[in-house]
Amino acid sequence: MLGPYKIQVAFSPTLFDGCDLDNAIVVVIDVLRATSAICTAFESGVETVIPVSSIEEAKEYQKKGFLVGAERNGEQIEGFDFGNSPYSYKTENIRGKSVVLTTTNGTRAINMAKDADMAVVGAFTNITAISNWLEEQEKNVVFLCSGWKGRYNLEDSLFAGAVVDRLSKNYKYGELSDSALASKYLYNTAEQDPYKFLRNSSHRRRMHRLNLKKDIKYCLTLDQTSVIPVLMGDKLVRLEEYLDSKA
């Protein structure tokens, strides 16, 4: 007997409006590299990550003394503390602090998810933690792929598919949208070697030009952390802190 829960995938923020958010957890995805970097920051002990959509907002926070990461088109913006590379968040300097982040696609997608009951941040680097946790909830799941400037991208749907592949083995998820099915099939094609699979993807080509091969390998490496970043108001916090605040 199939259960009542539904899995949907929005292949790009443009398609998020068409999703049914009723009783749903939204998983925001920007594998290359915002959500991977955010997971790394929490693994390094950051207290909160504040996602902002514009560089202007990021500057305002900087004036107030915040550490700020800012990236556009794959490159760190001059004058800020970090870009979008997960490696730059592997530092003791951020432990217990708040980091403000603005990126080309990911932070905008996170902000779109604010209306949902609950929104978490997913990446290959926390895939097992997030998949197991999702399965324990009595909730529908909506994956929101950040894409690239409103367009579809391969790596975000690949991650969605990897999680759908895990969840769909559980009978509680009785309904997979066509986009969830397609993501799963895509992942099944790629699972032997996702790095090779993404060889021809547009963003990998873009990052290759920027000499970011090491970042790509990192972002495709499973389970480097068990943190689950969750939106609480305007900020991302660790799941434990979110649950404490609700208790």
Place this chain on the structure above:
Amino acid sequence: MLGPYKIQVAFSPTLFDGCDLDNAIVVVIDVLRATSAICTAFESGVETVIPVSSIEEAKEYQKKGFLVGAERNGEQIEGFDFGNSPYSYKTENIRGKSVVLTTTNGTRAINMAKDADMAVVGAFTNITAISNWLEEQEKNVVFLCSGWKGRYNLEDSLFAGAVVDRLSKNYKYGELSDSALASKYLYNTAEQDPYKFLRNSSHRRRMHRLNLKKDIKYCLTLDQTSVIPVLMGDKLVRLEEYLDSKA
């Protein structure tokens, strides 16, 4: 040496805005069933198909004496001559005539393609004709999937992937967008048995409820016609007529 032509796929009308239409032919797809039905109508000798977006427009044409097909949510609307089933267009009664058509998704997508240099209608039923013809053109190709009410659907991207699979063997297409790559991978997963592959798709479930199995089989049968319907102003005509008008 890879050639200069680009292939893009808009997984839903919502994503069409993000496509680069420069020097491009747009292929509009609504496999289940609008574009399949349109191809059948031309194979039956229809002179023009006039796609309209609303039922009100369709009624206006009906008052003027046109034959009119109208479908919403998979069912023919009462009071019109046809619905969306390809079988209803297998009739001598439409030879040499104009048929007005409005459907849930397909006709709206066709109308969105009006701004392109050239827009054609594709379905599994004319796949070889359309693939071979596209390959002969010195043009970029944009596939516009009608989807279902703005959402992604499996069958339209499957058809896009089937054509991308053929075209990508030709070196003239040097750039495949991520959505074109994903469509191709999806098709490669499905090509042994597309009918079985679509078993779980939302629209097939919907059509199954409406007892439309025979229609689905028909719409997935390759090469039942060699017609290529082309938009000329507000109407679809055969490619030959379109070319004569330009000569």
